[in-house]
Amino acid sequence: MKMNKIAFVILVFALAANNLVFAQSKEKSSSEILQEVTDKTKAYKSIKLKFNYKMENPDANINETTTGEALVSGDKYQLKVAGQTVISDGKTVWTIIPDAAEVQINNVAEGTDSFTPTKMLSSYNDEFKSKLNTRITELNGKSVYALELTPNKKKSFDKVNLFIDKAKMQLYSIAIFDQNGSTYTYTMTIFEPDFKVNPTDFSFKASDYPDYEVIDMR
Numbered sequence: 001m002k003m004n005k006i007a008f009v010i011l012v013f014a015l016a017a018n019n020l021v022f023a024q025s026k027e028k029s030s031s032e033i034l035q036e037v038t039d040k041t042k043a044y045k046s047i048k049l050k051f052n053y054k055m056e057n058p059d060a061n062i063n064e065t066t067t068g069e070a071l072v073s074g075d076k077y078q079l080k081v082a083g084q085t086v087i088s089d090g091k092t093v094w095t096i097i098p099d100a101a102e103v104q105i106n107n108v109a110e111g112t113d114s115f116t117p118t119k120m121l122s123s124y125n126d127e128f129k130s131k132l133n134t135r136i137t138e139l140n141g142k143s144v145y146a147l148e149l150t151p152n153k154k155k156s157f158d159k160v161n162l163f164i165d166k167a168k169m170q171l172y173s174i175a176i177f178d179q180n181g182s183t184y185t186y187t188m189t190i191f192e193p194d195f196k197v198n199p200t201d202f203s204f205k206a207s208d209y210p211d212y213e214v215i216d217m218r
Contacts, residue, residue: 030132033145036169046073048195049188053081057182068186071195075108076202087204092218094204102213103204128152139163140187144172 041047049070056063068081075090085096088108095104128149136146145164151157156179163173173187206214 028132028145030130030145030147033132033147033164033169034130037164037171040169044193046071046193046195046197048072048190048192050190052187052189054185054187055182056185057180059181062182067189069190071197071201073197073202078201087202089202092204096204096209096212100213101211102215103206103209105204105214105216105218107218136163139173142172143167 051068054065066082070079077088079086087094093106128151130149133146143166147162149160158177161175165172170191176184
């Protein structure tokens with residue numbers, strides 16, 4: 001699983017849509033839907049997520065499933081998925097890989113495909129076109145808004161489908177369609193706003209991993 005795909009889903013629930021080109025629907029426009037979700041999300045001090053993850057690539061005969069969880073507060077986050085833990089204090093990212101007994105340290109990237117929750121709320125608003133798929137109104141028995149986002153400029157993925165829980169106006173599921181033919185799907189099982197967090201949730205202590213090799217890639 002690529003780390004940029006992992007990081008993408010942590011933050012995509014906060015997608016803003018202030019200046020996107022949106023299609024209209026009889027019920028709500030996609031801009032209204034995303035703006036409502038954004039405003040609600042920005043009001044949360046923190047969010048705890050648990051999700052099911054699925055990666056599919058028919059050409060490569062790949063069909064993988066797993067579960068994960070994340071804790072997000074502003075630009076800080078802690079993610080646990082696929083046996084790895086990723087921690088960020090908003091400036092530095094620590095990726096803890098038990099199978100290799102190593103910790104990789106990186107700066108939060110500044111490229112066009114990099115992001116933090118705040119960046120998702122500010123810089124993505126003119127990079128996508130969005131439309132509401134009125135043919136899809138239900139997913140796994142849940143009433144949803146189905147939104148399709150396509151980037152205006154070339155990125156590592158072709159499009160992103162968002163499914164918004166109508167009752168709660170929260171992100172329920174996201175599907176990322178990679179250019180290599182893979183589809184990464186994340187479906188939320190727990191979305192708990194204003195979860196109590198501690199500063200240590202978003203910091204790395206080398207003493208907790210005494211036998212790990214620390215690889216500083218900054």
